[in-house]
Amino acid sequence: MKIGVLALQGDFIEHVQVLRALGADAVEVRQPDELRDLDGLIIPGGESTTFGKLAIEYGLIEPIRALCNAGKPVWGTCAGMIFLAKDIGRPQPLLGLMDVKVKRNAFGRQVDSFEIDLDVSALATTENGQPKPFHAIFIRAPLIESIGKAVEVLAQLDDGTIVAARQGNLLATSFHPELTQDTRFHRYFLERVGKR
Amino acid sequence: MAEKTVGTWAVKVGLAQMLKGGVIMDVTNAEQAKIAEDAGACAVMALERVPADIRREGGVARMADPTKIVEIMEAVTIPVMAKARIGHFVEAQVLEALGVDYIDESEVLTPADEENHIDKHNFKVPFVCGCRNLGEALRRIGEGAAMIRTKGEAGTGDVVEAVRHARAVLGEIRRLQNMRPDEWMRVAKEMGAPYELVKETAELGRLPVVNFAAGGIATPADAALMMQLGVDGVFVGSGIFKSGDPARRAKAIVEATTHYNDPEIIAKVSRGLGEPMVGRAAREIPEKELLAVRGW
Numbered sequence A: 001m002k003i004g005v006l007a008l009q010g011d012f013i014e015h016v017q018v019l020r021a022l023g024a025d026a027v028e029v030r031q032p033d034e035l036r037d038l039d040g041l042i043i044p045g046g047e048s049t050t051f052g053k054l055a056i057e058y059g060l061i062e063p064i065r066a067l068c069n070a071g072k073p074v075w076g077t078c079a080g081m082i083f084l085a086k087d088i089g090r091p092q093p094l095l096g097l098m099d100v101k102v103k104r105n106a107f108g109r110q111v112d113s114f115e116i117d118l119d120v121s122a123l124a125t126t127e128n129g130q131p132k133p134f135h136a137i138f139i140r141a142p143l144i145e146s147i148g149k150a151v152e153v154l155a156q157l158d159d160g161t162i163v164a165a166r167q168g169n170l171l172a173t174s175f176h177p178e179l180t181q182d183t184r185f186h187r188y189f190l191e192r193v194g195k196r
Numbered sequence B: 001m002a003e004k005t006v007g008t009w010a011v012k013v014g015l016a017q018m019l020k021g022g023v024i025m026d027v028t029n030a031e032q033a034k035i036a037e038d039a040g041a042c043a044v045m046a047l048e049r050v051p052a053d054i055r056r057e058g059g060v061a062r063m064a065d066p067t068k069i070v071e072i073m074e075a076v077t078i079p080v081m082a083k084a085r086i087g088h089f090v091e092a093q094v095l096e097a098l099g100v101d102y103i104d105e106s107e108v109l110t111p112a113d114e115e116n117h118i119d120k121h122n123f124k125v126p127f128v129c130g131c132r133n134l135g136e137a138l139r140r141i142g143e144g145a146a147m148i149r150t151k152g153e154a155g156t157g158d159v160v161e162a163v164r165h166a167r168a169v170l171g172e173i174r175r176l177q178n179m180r181p182d183e184w185m186r187v188a189k190e191m192g193a194p195y196e197l198v199k200e201t202a203e204l205g206r207l208p209v210v211n212f213a214a215g216g217i218a219t220p221a222d223a224a225l226m227m228q229l230g231v232d233g234v235f236v237g238s239g240i241f242k243s244g245d246p247a248r249r250a251k252a253i254v255e256a257t258t259h260y261n262d263p264e265i266i267a268k269v270s271r272g273l274g275e276p277m278v279g280r281a282a283r284e285i286p287e288k289e290l291l292a293v294r295g296w
Helices: A012-021 A048-057 A061-069 A079-084 A184-191 B009-019 B030-039 B051-057 B066-075 B089-098 B134-142 B160-177 B181-191 B195-204 B220-229 B246-258 B263-270
Strands: A002-006 A025-029 A040-043 A074-077 A085-087 A098-103 A114-118 A134-138 A143-147 A152-156 A162-167 A170-173 B023-027 B043-046 B080-085 B102-106 B127-131 B147-150 B210-212 B234-236
Touching: A002 A012, A012 A025, A012 A040, A012 A184, A040 A061, A040 A079, A040 A184, A048 A061, A048 A079, A048 B030, A048 B246, A061 A074, A074 A079, A079 A085, A079 A098, A079 A170, A098 A162, A098 A170, A114 B009, A134 B009, A152 A170, A170 A184, B009 B147, B009 B210, B023 B030, B023 B246, B030 B043, B030 B066, B030 B246, B043 B066, B066 B080, B066 B089, B080 B089, B089 B102, B127 B134, B134 B147, B134 B160, B134 B181, B134 B195, B147 B160, B160 B181, B160 B195, B160 B220, B181 B195, B220 B234, B220 B246, B220 B263, B234 B246, B246 B263
Parallel strands: A002 A025, A002 A040, A040 A074, A074 A170, A085 A098, B023 B043, B023 B234, B043 B080, B080 B102, B102 B127, B127 B147, B147 B210
Antiparallel strands: A098 A143, A114 A134, A143 A162, A152 A162, A162 A170
16 A cells, blocks of 8 residues: 655654554655555645645645545645645635634644543544543644534544544544554554545 | 643654754744745744844844744744743743744853753743754753754854754764664763763664754755755755845745755756855854854
């Protein structure tokens, strides 16, 4: 299985390392021709404004939309989630693929960045008979303010804030599974997203 | 559900991980900050004078006026960093209170303490610090720096010192990797670095935190040179807003940093950028005016 990681800027190497550890063939994507023959794409954390400028300049927007419309799984973490969204309430280049409204820097500035254990039932793993939480790292993170009909919520904070969601072959997380040793989200992406 | 924890090592180092492969630009007002963001900068460094002007004008260089920093924070959505003097932990407290996203404990400002750096573990906000070699990098990490950069020689537009410092750090890491574990303690003693960090660096084959280049980067090719040498991203100080066409040069440096292994793209973005910053050869600067020797 060949998975691309958008490598315009951000923590793409961390995703590549997790994918390779799971036995997938991971490649860095900076140019449109590097999107050919991919079985899926991850858009990493980083700065979404930087992704937008470079994606337009190097002609990546339409080829990524085509990959998504062909049913290939696409996952955005943090800035990647922003880049996937249809609406972020401000003018900024977006892929506009996922029917969610996202708010950037939603929890405040860096001093408000946090770690927390989340319950993610879709990962369906247990530890000593209890559901095993997913340790999530939120860095100047976005949140999902509202979702369209086709979108399924995968994880929420205690106050109901949506921080992970799926729409068919699209996956979005506010947080960074690639910064932890827990590979369950990457396995979920490889094994289940994009499969009907 | 569990409680949120803030100010942890993982979120401090994590923000630096999000900046990788990007360009952090020095800006002195909201208008420059917008230009930097529009060019694709992954963060900006808010300061009152760029290093080239600090060099020219002399005097004591301090933390920027909070009004200036807040103006810049309000102008952009990307992370905003700001500089505190070496050892000036109250300037750092002020910057944390303002809500800046990263503090640069910087040799570009006039040091407030010639013996001690800030105890950076005491803060929720993360710090980046400069270094000339691996020992210095690991001492700063030991004090709590969550990101490292080369010192280079700021405000010169001469990349030679940044190259020297990056080669020193990365070369020393390569040598460490070829050592037996029973040699690490001797290295720790010689470098004046914490043993645990020497061990961690040897095992990882890289610094335990993100490592950027800074100090003298002025062109797209300079940025790509530093990336090919093995740093994670670049700071550009005076090189952008002291040049003839800052918006264009800023965008070109961003593209060269992303496509650092593609000479055709670097050639394309390097065309017709207008006047680069005038610059001054680092070699011709008198000893007492060097910035990189500040701190230890």
